[in-house]
Amino acid sequence: MSGGAAQPRASVVMVVHDGAATTRTCLESLRATDEPFALVVVDNGSTDDTPRLFRDLASPWPLRYARNESNASVLAAYNQAWRLAATEFVCLLHNDTTMLEPAWLARLLAPLATPDVGLSGLYGVKRVRRDGRYAGRTIVHSLAEGPTVRAPWEEVAVVDGVCLCLRRATLEAVGGIDEGYGFFHGYDRDLSFAVRETGRRCVVVHAPFRHAGGGTRTREFAARPELEHRDLADRRAATERFARKFAHRLPSDVRPVTARVADWLGRRASPQGVRRWLVLALALALGGCAGIDSSAPAPGPGPAPGRRGEGHRGMREARAASSVARDTDPVATWETVQTRVRRGEAAAVLADTQRLAAAATTAGDAGSALIAHTAAAYAALRLSRLDTVLREAEAAVAAGDKARDWPFTGTFVARARRFAGLALAQIGRPGDAERELLAALAVAQVASLGQPHIGTVSSINGSLALLAARRGDHDAAVRYAEDAVRMTESGMRDGASARHPQRRMRLQRQLASAQVDLATIYFGAGRVDDAGRAAAAAFANARAVSAPDFQVKARALLAHVAARRHDPRTVALYEEAIAGARRTNQVWLLTSPHAGLAQFQATQGHTPPGARQRAAGDRADGVGPGAAAGGGDALLVLRGQAGALPDPSRAVVEPARGGLRVRRAQPRARLPRPARHAYRALQGPDRGARGGGAASARPVGRGAGGGGARR
CATH class of the missing domain: 1.25.40.10 (Tetratricopeptide repeat domain)
Incomplete structure (x- = not known):
């Protein structure tokens, strides 16, 4: 459709089906590529804006676009696409990738100039088991989050299909991509082993990139769940077919012998056994076993493997x-x-x-x-x-x-x-x-x-946010907390969540946790409106997945926001949070709403009748908040030793028989630790400018943490 002046030596080949926005992002990342290339695209019946994207594309590369009527087979479309290429090299690339360095294509082509290298890529594995599965610990890749491949490249047994670069003549010699694997799975393993059958090696190069994941297939799973079961069956069938076809080459491990021996010893032997094996190997390398005492005990294998003997029983x-x-x-x-x-x-x-x-x-x-x-x-x-x-x-x-x-x-x-x-x-x-x-x-x-791992990354970002808030770095705290929310939201939008309802529910619960942390950070930074919105979103997500703990935390935060705004609904919101914690028997969540309610009532100059009776039996001073669950618990822990808490109303909430009580304090009286935690969150960054005296670090009574040290 459009052409360039220089004749490229490589073609970038894509098969697309819908996902115009993803494809556009990929194409934009390719514009900075310093190696000239042609672009070949086969559209497998896209129904969105993909055809218009390529029709209107101001392409800096020679572009050839072909369209099929249906998304019948990705493998057949790849064979159709590479045969449309007229260059020496062909690079099969997924359209959900983003290239981060202009030299990415040049780095892929560099090892192919070596006669014994036939295939290069950006992600691969060094060891394949006898049944065709990968050994996960031997994966090497160039993913931007933490590349594991050593520059400039490393040999692998299989190159992953996210990016496959090879000579067009090599593709012709091996007969192209084996379409017998079905719709999509297995072709990358098959092509890698087919290239190795010709006597050439496969390598992964160092060229950082990002992979969004999801592909073109998984978008259909949400609308048609039966496709998920078919896809899993296809995946298993492809692995079994590959294992049968290349049984003569499996298992396959391209690591050096020294690495394999070290791995074997590391998994099977005790440190003493490793040292003895190394002594034996050194003696053999130096010319035999003449210097080894044959009466000495043989090197032992160390602890028994986990599937044998008394240990396993x-x-x-x-x-x-x-x-x-x-x-x-x-x-x-x-x-x-x-x-x-x-x-x-x-x-x-x-x-x-x-x-x-x-x-x-x-x-x-x-x-x-x-x-x-x-x-x-x-x-x-x-x-x-x-x-x-x-x-x-x-x-x-x-x-x-x-x-x-x-x-x-x-x-x-x-x-x-x-x-x-x-x-x-x-x-x-x-x-x-x-x-x-x-x-x-x-x-x-x-x-x-x-x-x-989306849930774990989100939790860690939330913890980093709370730690940053404790040291007063509100900008970093907000950034970490917003990253946690964005990461979880992206996980809920991907194809895997659409295919697995349980995974989606776990992520939605994680999203509620991240939003509670974000609301807490916003509140501490004085962004009350943002805190209210985040807490409302957290409550909606927690209710959708029946997560009562996060419903209580979100309601308590909404009540804190209402108290800051002097909203007449404040008492009702606090009482709903308290009732929710009682109803679900989550007594460790009662401290924050109880203390907040007491603070609000004290600032209004009265304590409603029955407040002490409602507090009875809640054990608000008995169980400390836990940090491990995230979602607000961690905030109380991280702020637990943060020092003095000014109280503009000079009201003190302290443990009493059966619950909490409120009394007026002297200028340097102290709040019990549970109330200090909640009050500090309630006061926000301007807490020192509203009057009252800073208190000492000695808690009144036992407190949620059982005493507590000075800061």
Whole structure:
């Protein structure tokens, strides 16, 4: 349609189906490419603005556009597209990618100038198992969030289909893309092994990019759920077909022998065994075993693998006796842990998971040990046993080092490090807390096979926001909190959420948590209107997924906003929050609305009849707020040692028999810690300018945290 002056040597080939906005973003990122190329696009029956996008495109490249009537097969469309290319090299590129450096194409072409390299890409895996599945710990990629490939390139067994660059003659020699795999899945593995059959290698280059994910297929799943089941069946069938077709080459591992031996030893041997194996290998390399005492004990393999012997039987018994991990599904186990902790059973969960962790460690089951230690850290954080949190988090990270090939390792390690960061914040080590949270964020960004684990990333951003708010950096706090909301909203919009209702519900609950944190940050920064909007959105999402804890937190925040505005509905909003916490037996959530209500009533100069009776039995001074759940709990923890709290009305809320009471204070009287937390959130950044005296750091009565140290 349009052409350039210079004859390019490469063609960028795309197959598109709807998603015009995604395609436009990709094309805009390609404009800065310093290597000339032609663009070949096959449109598989798009029904949106995609045809008009290419019709009106002011293309700086030679462009060839072809349109099919239906989205029958992506593989057939790829074969159609590359045959339309008239250049030496062909680069098959997904239209949901964004290239970040102008040299991306030149870097892909560079290794192809080497005679023994036949295929290059941006994402790949070094080891493929006998059944055709990837070994996750051997993935290398150039994703911008944290590239793992060493420059300029590394050899892999399979290059992922997100980007495949090779000579057109090579494609012709292997017969193009095998359309026998069906609609979409499996073609990248097949093409990689077909190229390797010709005696050439596959490599992944260092060229940072972003991948939105979702593709062209998953957008249909929300409207037609039956397509999801068909897609999963196609995926399994493609893997099985690949394993049969290339059984003579499987399993396949392109890592150096030294890396494979080190990996084998690291997973199977104790440190003493590793040293003995290294001594043996060194002796063999130096000329045989003449210098080795044959009577010495042979190097032992270390702890028994997790699926054998007494250790495994003990693990089965511990799992059967456990109420949180009776099955082996990590997602189900973690949801059970969270549910029980939210119901106030943190102490039982802690004891249960510590037994599981001990059994898993004995059995050598690093994955189960990682889950159990992380869950124990979560429960200990709710109980404010901070030394236990740090100990369990450290054990979880150590177990994660031994379970590198487990697909959930990154997610659980990131969670454990987040809990450690929150514990360090409570101890009063904000610098260490921030470093731990940033380390957790780095892990979570690539936890799901190189992609971010959305829920964990959102939670960590929320924790970083609250930590920044504590040190008074409101700009950073707002930025982190808004990032947490945006990340969760993007996860709810992707195709996977549309296909999996349970995943969408989990993300919507996470969104409610992030919005509660954002509303709290806005309130502390003096942005009362923004806080009200965020709290209202949080309440709507929490109600949609039946999350009573976040409904209570959001209502309490709405009441705080109403109190700041002197809204006549303030008392009603506080009482609704209190009633919601009582109704769902979430007593640890009563502190903030009780204290806020007492503050508001004191500023009005009266306490309505029955206030003390309504407070009776709520145990507002008995259970401290927990940080692990996020969504406002973490705010109280992070502000728990923040020092003096000015109170313009000079009203003091203190524990009394059966509940709370309000009394007038002397200029330097102190509020109990639960009320101090809520009042500090209520006062906002201008709290020191409204009169009253700053109080000392000594709490009155026991308080929610059981005493408390001076700052």
